[in-house]
Amino acid sequence: MIQVMARQDVRGSGEKAVWARGLCKRYGKKEDPVLQNLSMTVRRGTIYGLLGPSGCGKTTLLRCIVGRLSVDSGNLVVLGEKPGTPGHGIPGSLVGYMPQEMALFNKMTIRESLFYFGRIHGMTKQHIHERIMFLLQFLTLPDQGRIVDTLSGGQKRRVSFAVALLHEPELLILDEPTVGVDPLLRERIWEHLVKIARQDGLKTTIIITTHYIEEARQANTVGLMRGGRLLAEEEPNMLIQKHHINSLEAVFLKLCQNDNMDDSEDRRKGHMIQGRSGVAGERTPLLASNIDVVEITNDVHTDEIYEQIIDSQSSRCNCGLPSGKNIVAQFLKNLTLMKRNIGFLLFEFILPSIQIILFCLCIGGDPYNLKVAIFNNETTGLSNLFIQSLDNNTIDKVMFSDLKSARDCVEKGEAWGLMTIGENFTQDLITRFSHSSSVSNATLDGGTVKLYLDMTNQQIAVSLQEKVSLAFEKFSRLLLTTLGQNPDIAQLPVKLEKPIYGTLDPSFTNFMAPGIILSITFFMATGLTTLAFVVEKKEGLLERSIVSGMTPFEIMLAHVWTQLLVMMVQVGLLLMFALLVFHVPYKGPLIWVIILVLLQGFCGMTLGIIISVLCEEESSAIQLALGSVYPMLLMSGIIWPVEAMPQWLRYISICLPMTYGGDAMRAILSRGWTLTNLAVWRGYLVTLGWGFGLLALGGFILRLKQ
Numbered sequence: 001m002i003q004v005m006a007r008q009d010v011r012g013s014g015e016k017a018v019w020a021r022g023l024c025k026r027y028g029k030k031e032d033p034v035l036q037n038l039s040m041t042v043r044r045g046t047i048y049g050l051l052g053p054s055g056c057g058k059t060t061l062l063r064c065i066v067g068r069l070s071v072d073s074g075n076l077v078v079l080g081e082k083p084g085t086p087g088h089g090i091p092g093s094l095v096g097y098m099p100q101e102m103a104l105f106n107k108m109t110i111r112e113s114l115f116y117f118g119r120i121h122g123m124t125k126q127h128i129h130e131r132i133m134f135l136l137q138f139l140t141l142p143d144q145g146r147i148v149d150t151l152s153g154g155q156k157r158r159v160s161f162a163v164a165l166l167h168e169p170e171l172l173i174l175d176e177p178t179v180g181v182d183p184l185l186r187e188r189i190w191e192h193l194v195k196i197a198r199q200d201g202l203k204t205t206i207i208i209t210t211h212y213i214e215e216a217r218q219a220n221t222v223g224l225m226r227g228g229r230l231l232a233e234e235e236p237n238m239l240i241q242k243h244h245i246n247s248l249e250a251v252f253l254k255l256c257q258n259d260n261m262d263d264s265e266d267r268r269k270g271h272m273i274q275g276r277s278g279v280a281g282e283r284t285p286l287l288a289s290n291i292d293v294v295e296i297t298n299d300v301h302t303d304e305i306y307e308q309i310i311d312s313q314s315s316r317c318n319c320g321l322p323s324g325k326n327i328v329a330q331f332l333k334n335l336t337l338m339k340r341n342i343g344f345l346l347f348e349f350i351l352p353s354i355q356i357i358l359f360c361l362c363i364g365g366d367p368y369n370l371k372v373a374i375f376n377n378e379t380t381g382l383s384n385l386f387i388q389s390l391d392n393n394t395i396d397k398v399m400f401s402d403l404k405s406a407r408d409c410v411e412k413g414e415a416w417g418l419m420t421i422g423e424n425f426t427q428d429l430i431t432r433f434s435h436s437s438s439v440s441n442a443t444l445d446g447g448t449v450k451l452y453l454d455m456t457n458q459q460i461a462v463s464l465q466e467k468v469s470l471a472f473e474k475f476s477r478l479l480l481t482t483l484g485q486n487p488d489i490a491q492l493p494v495k496l497e498k499p500i501y502g503t504l505d506p507s508f509t510n511f512m513a514p515g516i517i518l519s520i521t522f523f524m525a526t527g528l529t530t531l532a533f534v535v536e537k538k539e540g541l542l543e544r545s546i547v548s549g550m551t552p553f554e555i556m557l558a559h560v561w562t563q564l565l566v567m568m569v570q571v572g573l574l575l576m577f578a579l580l581v582f583h584v585p586y587k588g589p590l591i592w593v594i595i596l597v598l599l600q601g602f603c604g605m606t607l608g609i610i611i612s613v614l615c616e617e618e619s620s621a622i623q624l625a626l627g628s629v630y631p632m633l634l635m636s637g638i639i640w641p642v643e644a645m646p647q648w649l650r651y652i653s654i655c656l657p658m659t660y661g662g663d664a665m666r667a668i669l670s671r672g673w674t675l676t677n678l679a680v681w682r683g684y685l686v687t688l689g690w691g692f693g694l695l696a697l698g699g700f701i702l703r704l705k706q
Contacts, residue, residue, distance in 0.1 A: 017171060017205035018042035018065060023074035025060055034060045036228040045203045047193055049216030052225030058209045062173050066547045067091045079171060092549035093121045096169035098177050101540030102156045106149035107340040110141060110159055114166055119329035120548045121167040135162040154180045174208040190218050213249040224252050231255045322554045330558030348566055352520050353573040359516050360582040364509025367463050371396045371415040373406040381426030389471040410454060417464055418452040433483060501671045513584045514665035515638030518658055521571055521597050522604035523629055528563045529608030530625045534618050552702035556609055567601045587672030596665055599687045603657050606694035613701045632656055657690035
């Protein structure tokens with residue numbers, strides 16, 4: 001019979017809202033426990049004042065009650081279930097939570113903030129509106145259209161309190177709600193708390209922490225906490241009567257002094273007294289809790305049942321699908337925050353376009369106006385005809401009358417190279433072409449144009465070599481025609497026929513463009529989500545949303561969908577400038593190009609989420625994101641072919657998300673290939689694998705850390 005009644009007390013609408021026995025919690029193996037064998041009982045429909053100095057474990061205890069932390073040992077039942085049990089509602093709509101932090105979205109209005117949490121709790125629009133009207137009047141809040149960031153500290157705290165009261169929860173957890181609040185308003189708040197706790201229809205249970213110890217006399221029960229333990233748990237007036245002291249603060253001070261004396265005595269005796277819970281090593285509380293002797297006796301019979309219930313709940317799998325209403329609420333919140341920062345949003349839209357414009361303007365073009373010092377030692381002859389054949393757009397010819405001055409010009413950095421022509425250049429060159437079978441080395445040397453280049457800039461040096469070689473070929477063909485010989489003799493004995501793919505005049509821009517388009521999208525998407533969780537974690541917003549019933553995975557999905565909208569605009573502008581304005585060639589179907597770019601953006605977005613989940617500070621998240629840019633850019637074959645890398649580095653390169661994606665993009669744009677080709681579908685497959693793999697990893701890390 002006792003077991004049946006105990007189970008009903010746990011499962012049904014019994015009197016205990018919070019039942020805790022022997023709770024222990026520590027952060028790290030070497031640190032002292034934050035909660036030490038703590039036991040407490042909070043009856044339904046009462047106000048429980050949790051008092052104690054900073055660092056005594058109050059906030060940790062509250063986080064355990066709302067399901068944000070799990071205890072290392074002990075049993076905890078809240079509203080008939082273990083916190084975090086699937087379908088229970090804690091975390092969720094059964095609890096209203098006001099943390100110590102403001103935990104508000106500073107760029108949203110009061111109305112938008114309350115609507116966000118109202119949607120999470122599944123409230124109708126009309127119900128939310130009615131509650132907002134009541135809370136605005138009750139808490140004397142400013143106009144509901146005011147941006148939170150423009151409010152004073154006290155007004156922000158009242159808005160935070162309004163969020164906790166909004167959905168009229170069964171359990172209300174308030175962590176120092178009256179700090180910085182006007183005394184008259186503080187009195188009104190307590191009157192309201194007493195009213196909703198006594199209201200039969202609501203039967204709200206309230207756990208409140210406060211620095212104002214005397215105001216806790218209005219609570220039904222107070223728990224005096226120190227060092228992770230409850231020194232006392234009793235009705236305030238009973239505590240005052242028992243100790244014959246006229247203030248609750250004096251009672252707390254006396255209990256702390258007695259606690260210090262007991263600690264000294266324990267150390268002197270060299271052992272600890274076994275506490276009420278029967279666990280060796282814990283000292284008996286100085287004052288018994290408000291649980292009477294009969295209830296303690298009954299708990300001996302019900303503890304085993306509680307443990308069985310808790311064990312059965314722990315074995316359940318929380319494998320429900322993400323909630324659509326939660327994702328929509330988070331999605332709308334993200335859109336609202338974007339709307340508040342429209343300037344930054346527009347910058348995000350056009351930044352990829354600016355990057356591709358700068359790439360197309362700055363990369364791949366032929367250098368021009370390159371100064372070349374020329375010393376022509378031949379006074380008359382064909383040398384001047386050769387000099388005239390040089391490309392005037394590329395080469396800025398600077399003539400010198402002596403070799404030393406010409407060489408000094410290059411050594412001073414005033415020219416990119418030195419070109420010399422011998423005094424018998426024309427005669428030796430004609431002899432070379434006319435009597436090729438009996439030409440001496442001296443004749444060959446005399447009919448040669450000598451080029452001394454500044455090779456510190458390879459691209460400029462290669463360009464000069466190419467232009468001088470083309471000019472000499474043009475000049476040689478003209479000379480051979482004059483001599484009555486076949487001008488094709490001037491060509492190399494290697495002929496480049498029509499290319500299978502590409503053109504005879506390849507552009508470095510066309511080589512890099514596919515990879516650059518992907519990398520811009522990838523890293524911009526990474527930047528969009530790098531700070532997605534960092535700021536919300538730091539300001540307590542993430543915790544408050546999760547306590548309200550959202551899961552970290554739902555928050556992550558909402559961020560992904562929000563940033564996908566931004567990325568679609570970015571990709572549209574990016575491809576428009578690349579393909580239509582700068583005419584980057586694309587031979588394959590445009591739809592496959594768009595899909596691949598979006599998939600690469602999705603992959604970069606999930607990488608940003610991983611960074612955001614791992615980092616606690618904005619600076620570390622930004623540094624990690626920036627630190628990933630250059631290694632991936634250099635090793636993905638975008639700037640230089642993978643085939644030029646050391647063999648061991650190639651294995652790392654092919655494991656990166658952009659390497660095969662870049663190959664696929666290049667194959668579609670330059671070759672016109674489709675998904676029937678290995679290089680293309682392999683790029684899609686690897687990109688999808690990276691994207692969803694990182695998304696799953698981000699969800700796992702979030703779950704692990706939360």
